[in-house]
Amino acid sequence: MSRTSPESRFRLGRCRTGLGLFARVPLRAGVRLIEYTGERISGEEADRRGGRYLFHVDATHAIDATGREYLARYINHACRPNCEARTVGRRVFIYAKRDIAPGEEVTYHYGAVYFRVFIKPMGCRCATCLRRAERVAISPSAAQARLVPSPRAPRAAGSGRRAAPVGAGKVR
Numbered sequence: 081m082s083r084t085s086p087e088s089r090f091r092l093g094r095c096r097t098g099l100g101l102f103a104r105v106p107l108r109a110g111v112r113l114i115e116y117t118g119e120r121i122s123g124e125e126a127d128r129r130g131g132r133y134l135f136h137v138d139a140t141h142a143i144d145a146t147g148r149e150y151l152a153r154y155i156n157h158a159c160r161p162n163c164e165a166r167t168v169g170r171r172v173f174i175y176a177k178r179d180i181a182p183g184e185e186v187t188y189h190y191g192a193v194y195f196r197v198f199i200k201p202m203g204c205r206c207a208t209c210l211r212r213a214e215r216v217a218i219s220p221s222a223a224q225a226r227l228v229p230s231p232r233a234p235r236a237a238g239s240g241r242r243a244a245p246v247g248a249g250k251v252r
């Protein structure tokens with residue numbers, strides 16, 4: 081199994097957020113599944129480029145997986161993921177946290193900084209967060225709470241949000 085290529089283990093497929101990576105075969109807990117490959121660039125260059133596919137390996141090294149040929153970039157974020165990203169030297173690998181069945185989407189947590197900058201403003205659409213949102217929507221107490229007029233949220237002066245603050249990648 082260790083010699084199997086990533087292409088034979090995974091397939092690209094449609095999911096809630098666009099494209100995702102799905103297991104083709106059973107994947108065992110603890111196994112190194114795929115490398116987060118991409119263009120290796122300096123931390124400074126990463127800050128200049130910005131973008132959603134940057135993985136900050138350490139303070140001075142990053143991987144830019146903007147190119148569509150990099151398979152691991154298609155792995156989506158989840159708040160309760162079945163995989164995790166680990167840095168080994170200056171490389172990043174995705175490991176299975178638990179056994180994964182064929183057909184399951186493969187996910188890992190993108191890290192607190194990435195979550196705050198890119199995911200939270202839009203609302204997380206991982207399975208856990210969607211289930212939570214559904215529960216809130218059908219709970220009577222939550223429905224009542226919505227009927228209470230809410231005080232107007234104070235608006236910060238010049239509240240324009242920068243899409244990508246400098247240095248914000250998939251920092252863990």
Ligand SMILES: [Zn+2]
Nearest residue numbers: 159204206209
């Ligand atoms: Zn989530």
